[in-house]
Amino acid sequence: MTSKPNYLKPTNLESPGARKFWEGLRTGKFLAPRCEDCGELFFPPRAYCPECLKDSFAWEELSGKGFLYSWTELFFSLPEFDTPFLLGLVDLAEGVGRITAKISGETAGGLYIGMPLIIRISNPRDGMALYYAEPLCSE
Amino acid sequence: MTSRQNKRVAIIGCGAVKVGRYPERQESELALQAIRDALKDAQITTKQIEGLFTTPDLQGNIGLQTNLLCEYLRISPKSMAEICCGAIAGGLTLKYAADEIQAGRIKIALCYGAVREASIGWFKNLSQGQGWSMIEPTALQPYAAYGIIWAYALSARRYMHETGATEKDFALAAVRNRKNAAGSPVAAFTKPITVDEVLNSRSLASPIKLLDSAASLDGAAAIVVASEEFARDLSPHPVYLLGWGLYHDNSCVIPTDDCRKSISHFTATREAAKRAFQFAGIKPNKVDVAEIYAPFSSHELIIPEDIGWYQDGEMVKAIRSGETEINGRIPINTDGGLTSRGHPWAATPLYETINLVRQLRGEAGSIQVKNAKVGLMHCEGGMMNNGLVMIFGRD
Incomplete structure (x- = not known):
């Protein structure tokens, strides 16, 4: 068997x-940097603030809530993932960016644009945690 | 824009290899085949080439392919560059050749691009190693891999949501392209297809299916550009560059840093087109024939709206009523487009331009648009993150 x-x-x-950010995922947190110089909260995380190019940040935990902007069903992917998905x-939800x-937990037929979702974080494997999304059920 | 006062530049020669698979040939030799045909068409010799502009060679020659070509052709150009900016590269070779000629530094330039994407391509190597999404893995987690279809699929779905377009509408564009390809001397796919065949072809990334997609293939194309003075003396059928527009939006593939950025319509295409029309001093409805860079059939609907021929969502009706067919209101991709001509990515903008030149010369045979005087070429890089629009015309 080949691995x-x-x-x-x-x-x-x-x-x-x-x-x-990646360390945050490993401890179950979805973090975004806020520039300590100009106050910009931005995503995706980068080495320099895209607004003022300074490089000192405080890291804030986001709610993990979001809304479906678009979607696709993928029939091929990296070997680590079973397809289709x-x-x-x-x-x-904070309006800072997109992922x-x-x-x-949902089928293609159940998805709709604008649908509320919540980010969940998988258990770390080989030192890596990834995030995924689930429908956010109103309780 | 100072160029309007300057003398115009003209395309005086074209050559292109039939798009396909050439596993046994070198890039340089595919390029030479296209270059030889372009020089013959322009009725010039290698010794007259003063500028040499080419697209990226990503096979590991560290940008030294012009070295090989100069020695091979025994030429010593006074201006040269290997230009890389995503898939827009082929179009940029024409722009920089035109700039150099209009600045008076050279009189004749050769632009070419040779790509062996199917045989030893860059995307192919990338997909064996990493997913494209790894360019911004914090926002684009590496679920999506192997090229960029996932991003276009998200764009297509959003366009459907906003306009009411259906997968069948996208299929109509794929069918139109295939019908046109039958009359192209360089298209890879010429067997007619039906809407049902497109809809039932293999799913790749919904709503995109196999027959909605451009195949990465091998190809080479070459274009000779000359000063107006030279073209008037020498060429029986010069095609003039009337204007161009170039724009890079502040976005990278799927824009992830701002929820307000659209993925169903694209700022870069709109701004590039607006600038090109301003430069050329014409309105969009003066275009007789167009070549647009749509790697997937969904974007055959999106791009014409961004260029300005239709309001947002109007292409749905236009594709259904055949307005973009060869005898329609605005004939688009008359030689099959990316989905049927095949897609040697960096050379594709040169292939597009060559079809326009054939159209404007009246040499397009069965796909000829009657009395075509003005042609528009659009190409892009990333997922429409940058755009180049060029407008050509004959006297």
């Missing part, structure tokens, strides 16, 4: 500017 290649390694994905483009995430 599947594994590309999902911290060395492949984690840039120094975003290390705090649903991929959502999700506007973060793509695998959607769990």
Whole structure:
């Protein structure tokens, strides 16, 4: 049996500017940097503030809530993922940015644009945690 | 824009290899085949080439392909560049050749691009290693891999949501392209297809299916650009560059840093088109024939709206009523477009331009648009994050 290649390694994905974000995921938190100089809260995390280019940040935990902006059903992916699966483009509720995430707990027929979703974080594997999205049920 | 006062530039020669698979040939030799045909068409010799502009060679030659070509052709150009800016590269070779000629530094330039995407392509190598989404993995977690279809699929779905377009409407564009490709001397896919065949083809990333998609293939294309003075003396059928517009939006593939950025319509295409029309001093409805860079059939509907021929969502009706067919209101992709001509990515804008030149010369045979005087070429990089629109005309 040949083992599947594994590309999902911290060395492949984690840039120094975003290390705090990945560390956050490993402890179950979805973090975004706020520039300590100009106060800009931004996403995705980068080494320099896109507004003022300073590099000192405080990291804030986002709610993880979001709204489905668009979606696709993917029929091919990296060997680590079973296909097909649903991929959502999700506007973060705080309005700071968008993410793509695998959607769990829903079928293509049940998705609609604008649907409220919540970000969940998987258990770390090979030192990496990824996030995914689930429908946010109103209780 | 100072160029309007300057003398115009003209395309005086074109050559292109049939798009396909050439596993046994070198890029340089595919390029030479296209270059030889372009020089013959322009009725010039290699010794007259003063500028050399080409698209990226991503096979590991660290940007030294012009070295090889200069020695091979025994030429010593006074201006040269290998230009890389995503898939817009082929169009940029024409822009920089035109700039150099209008600045008076050179009189004749050769632009070419050779790509062996199917045989040893860059995307192919990338997909064996990493997903494209790894460019911004914090926002684009690496679920999506192997090229960029996932991003276009998200764009297409959003466009459907906003306009009421259906997968069948996208299929109509794929069918139109295939019908046109039958009359192209360079298209890879010429066997007619039906809407049902498109709808029932293999799902890749919904709503995009196999027959909605452009195949990454091998190809090479070359274009000779000359000063107006030279073209008037030498060329029986010069095609003039009337204007161009270039724009890069502050976005990267799927824009993730701002929830207000659209993925169903694209600022870069709109701004590039607006600038090109201003430069050329014409209105969108003066265009007789157009080539647009749509890697997937969904974007055959999106791009014409961004260029300005239709309001947002109006292409749904236009594709249903055949307004973009060869005898329609605005004939688009008359040689099959990316989905049927095939897509040697960096050379694709040159292929588009060559079809326009054939149209404007009246040499397009069965796909000829009657009395075509003005042609528009659109190309892009990323997912429409940047755009180049060029407008050509004959006297």
